[in-house]
Amino acid sequence: MPQLTPLGVTALAVLAEGDMHPYEMYQLMLARKEDRVVRLSPGSLYRAVERFAADGLIAEVGVEREGNRPERTVYSITPAGRAALRASIAEMLGRHVNEFPEFPVAIGEAHNLPAGEVIRLLGERVASIRETIGFIDASLEGIAARGVATAHVLNVHYTRAMLVAEADWLDSTISQLGTGALAWPGPSN
Amino acid sequence: MPQLTPLGVTALAVLAEGDMHPYEMYQLMLARKEDRVVRLSPGSLYRAVERFAADGLIAEVGVEREGNRPERTVYSITPAGRAALRASIAEMLGRHVNEFPEFPVAIGEAHNLPAGEVIRLLGERVASIRETIGFIDASLEGIAARGVATAHVLNVHYTRAMLVAEADWLDSTISQLGTGALAWPGPSN
DNA sequence: GGCGTACTATTCCGGGCGGAATAGATGTCC
DNA sequence: GGACATCTATTCCGCCCGGAATAGTACGCC
Numbered sequence: 001m002p003q004l005t006p007l008g009v010t011a012l013a014v015l016a017e018g019d020m021h022p023y024e025m026y027q028l029m030l031a032r033k034e035d036r037v038v039r040l041s042p043g044s045l046y047r048a049v050e051r052f053a054a055d056g057l058i059a060e061v062g063v064e065r066e067g068n069r070p071e072r073t074v075y076s077i078t079p080a081g082r083a084a085l086r087a088s089i090a091e092m093l094g095r096h097v098n099e100f101p102e103f104p105v106a107i108g109e110a111h112n113l114p115a116g117e118v119i120r121l122l123g124e125r126v127a128s129i130r131e132t133i134g135f136i137d138a139s140l141e142g143i144a145a146r147g148v149a150t151a152h153v154l155n156v157h158y159t160r161a162m163l164v165a166e167a168d169w170l171d172s173t174i175s176q177l178g179t180g181a182l183a184w185p186g187p188s189n
Numbered sequence: 190m191p192q193l194t195p196l197g198v199t200a201l202a203v204l205a206e207g208d209m210h211p212y213e214m215y216q217l218m219l220a221r222k223e224d225r226v227v228r229l230s231p232g233s234l235y236r237a238v239e240r241f242a243a244d245g246l247i248a249e250v251g252v253e254r255e256g257n258r259p260e261r262t263v264y265s266i267t268p269a270g271r272a273a274l275r276a277s278i279a280e281m282l283g284r285h286v287n288e289f290p291e292f293p294v295a296i297g298e299a300h301n302l303p304a305g306e307v308i309r310l311l312g313e314r315v316a317s318i319r320e321t322i323g324f325i326d327a328s329l330e331g332i333a334a335r336g337v338a339t340a341h342v343l344n345v346h347y348t349r350a351m352l353v354a355e356a357d358w359l360d361s362t363i364s365q366l367g368t369g370a371l372a373w374p375g376p377s378n
Numbered sequence: 379g380g381c382g383t384a385c386t387a388t389t390c391c392g393g394g395c396g397g398a399a400t401a402g403a404t405g406t407c408c
Numbered sequence: 409g410g411a412c413a414t415c416t417a418t419t420c421c422g423c424c425c426g427g428a429a430t431a432g433t434a435c436g437c438c
Contacts, residue, residue, distance in 0.1 A: 005424090006294040013298045023387045037297055039289050041426045046388065051424095072387065089302060092295030094310035096317045096355075101288055104226050104344035105195040106281030109202045111340070113278060121283035128285045151300070151374055155293035158358060165354030166285075169347060185340055194394085212417045230396045235418065240394090261417060 002055065004088040006038045008048050012057065012077060012085045019061055021072035022049050037155060049075065057081035115184035119177050126170040129163050136160050191244065193277040195227045197237050201246065201266060201274045208250055210261035211238050226344060238264065246270035304373035308366050315359040318352050325349050 004012065014025050026045055034040060052058040053075070061076045077085075110118050136156060143153055150157065176182035193201065203214050215234055223229060241247040247264045266274075299307050325345060332342055339346065365371035 006289065006291045007425095009294055009298055013301065016301070021387080026387090036287075037289070037293050039426080042388075043390085043426050043428090044424080047424070047426095085298075086301055089295050089298050090306070090310055092291050093299060093302075093307065094313040094317075096292075096314055096321065096352075098225075099288070099290055100195065100226070100228050101290075102195045102281050103285075104348055105198055106278050107347060108226055108344040109198055109274075109278050110282060110343070112202065112205070112275060113282075117279070118282065121279055124283040125285055132285065149372060149374060151371055154299070154362070155297040158296060159293055161358040162351065162354060165351060169350040173343070173347075182340055183338060185338060196395095210417080215417090228396080231418075232396050232398090232420085233394080236394070236396095 002084075003091060004084060005048065006092075007040065007044055008052070009085065009088050009092070010034050010038050010040075011045060011048055012052065012081055015058060015075060015077045016082060016085060019074050019076045021074045022046055023072060025049075052081065055080075055084075057084050111184075111186040114187050115177060118184070118186070119174055122170050122174050122177075126167050126174070129167045129170070133160060133163050133167070136163070191273075192280065193273060194237065195281075196229065196233055197241070198274065198277050198281070199223050199227050199229075200234060200237055201241065201270055204247060204264060204266045205271060205274060208263050208265045210263045211235055212261060214238075241270065244269075244273075246273050300373075300375040303376050304366060307373070307375070308363055311359050311363050311366075315356050315363070318356045318359070322349060322352050322356070325352070 010029060011025055014020065014028055020028070022045060026040075026042055029035065029040055029045075049058070053060065056078060058075045058077050058081050060073055062074045063071050113121075136159065140153070140156060140160075143156075173182070177184065199218060200214055203209065203217055209217070211234060215229075215231055218224070218229055218234075238247070242249065242264065245267060247266050247270050249262055250265045251263045252260050302310075325348065329342070329345060329349075332345075362371070366373060
């Protein structure tokens with residue numbers, strides 16, 4: 001039972017809702033804006049589906065053709081697939097693993113830049129984060145207006161909370177850099 | 190001027206401190222525990238160094254040999270390399286880009302699991318996060334005792350702040366799930 | 379009615395990443 | 409002093425990802 005990738009989890013999850021061919025999965029995921037949550041490209045999706053079939057997580061249930069359109073291969077999730085899906089979700093929920101975000105790398109090497117530039121750049125970052133939070137709030141309002149339960153958009157709330165925390169940390173750090181409370185060891189020019 | 194990868198940034202940054210051969214870079218990065226911040230493997234490092242040389246960001250300055258040990262090729266960063274390094278750091282500092290962490294994926298598909306199991310798993314997650322925070326605090330105490338300036342470990346403080354924010358969000362979400370304030374649409378068993 | 383654009387469904391391919399392998403040199407332990 | 413582990417320095421290999429290509433079809437527009 002190999003650990004699924006993030007794309008693998010969302011792909012298997014849509015197949016768990018009903019038999020489908022890969023292109024239909026792709027369209028459905030796009031319609032649901034899953035590409036905001038997971039890296040979604042046709043190439044990766046088809047490769048993932050191939051792997052699922054090889055691992056017995058899904059089974060081919062037929063080949064359709066509409067007119068002279070390309071053939072489409074319809075797949076169905078297997079019991080092993082459902083088990084792997086649940087196991088992977090549980091694993092991702094229950095254990096925190098380091099995913100090596102790139103901002104810590106940048107701030108770890110920020111001493112290569114002068115204090116003034118770092119302050120300016122962090123200011124730009126916090127502005128772009130607050131803009132994103134604004135988009136999220138607008139989208140959450142629309143969702144609430146349509147009566148969607150919070151549980152169905154928990155991931156949006158999570159992402160918002162993380163962005164707010166980062167913006168707050170940046171604000172505090174910028175102000176400490178500005179007052180000199182946080183001495184900067186970098187180049188002066 | 191291609192955008193550097195996170196490993197590329199740290200590798201170029203150590204070369205900016207002085208001429209070195211790749212293995213020395215690797216050892217130095219390990220000694221500094223850079224592998225906690227960036228994905229570090231010999232294979233990736235050597236490939237990155239090759240790319241730097243091809244792009245003119247570094248230049249070969251000689252080949253040494255000690256006894257009958259394998260030859261080692263010493264590289265030096267070029268002005269173009271320093272420029273690329275500073276540009277990449279600025280880019281990573283100033284702009285927030287979505288890096289698709291996997292927890293939102295998991296929570297977006299968590300409705301495949303019953304509420305009780307989700308609560309249990311989120312509890313495990315928050316425990317593992319608080320444990321990590323404990324390690325960070327211990328390591329920060331040691332750092333403070335050695336008189337290292339906060340600016341040199343800003344990335345650790347950032348990571349700690351993000352972990353605390355996630356733990357708080359999890360605590361709040363778990364309690365809302367427990368009281369039923371947050372209705373769960375998943376399977377009952 | 380013909381021209382261009384967008385859709386359907388999938389394949390292909392270059393490149394990076396990371397774990398494993400290599401192979402000689404040196405240290406360690408009894 | 410012989411065996412075994414560890415260090416030094418690098419290469420190799422397979423896998424996966426993601427952007428681009430493909431090729432035929434329907435549709436809109438004048």
